[in-house]
Amino acid sequence: MTKQSIFSSITNDEEAKELISMILEDKLSVSKQDILDCILVASFNEIDFDLADRVCRKYITSDDPDIKGLTMTAVGHIARVYDRLVDPFTLQCVIDSYLGNDIDLSGQAGSALDDIDNFLGINYLQLKKQPIS
Numbered sequence: 001m002t003k004q005s006i007f008s009s010i011t012n013d014e015e016a017k018e019l020i021s022m023i024l025e026d027k028l029s030v031s032k033q034d035i036l037d038c039i040l041v042a043s044f045n046e047i048d049f050d051l052a053d054r055v056c057r058k059y060i061t062s063d064d065p066d067i068k069g070l071t072m073t074a075v076g077h078i079a080r081v082y083d084r085l086v087d088p089f090t091l092q093c094v095i096d097s098y099l100g101n102d103i104d105l106s107g108q109a110g111s112a113l114d115d116i117d118n119f120l121g122i123n124y125l126q127l128k129k130q131p132i133s
Helices: 013-024 032-044 049-059 065-082 088-099 103-120
Strands: none
Touching (some): 032 065, 049 088, 065 088
């Protein structure tokens, strides 16, 4: 039986913000799916830019490729939804993944950078990718 998302009972933006804050402050025991839902809710809905930025900053360095990959995708969505860039540390992690040799994350990083170019007019994709050895 699949566990229901902790976000399934949320009825408004204030409840979502409170739940996301609790997750960020490690006040709740959460599953991987809860973290993925947290990233989605924060970045796909225009709830609070600073909160979405904090979510990305926390999970961009995750060792879990699903969490890190979704966070990279979220960076691009934040550019679209909020018309702003995430903090420099998070953005640099995305650029590093795009330029690096991690095939699994490079595509998601490239997609995020493409969104930034399309919605903010900042072209990070012009950076040269490193040859894969």
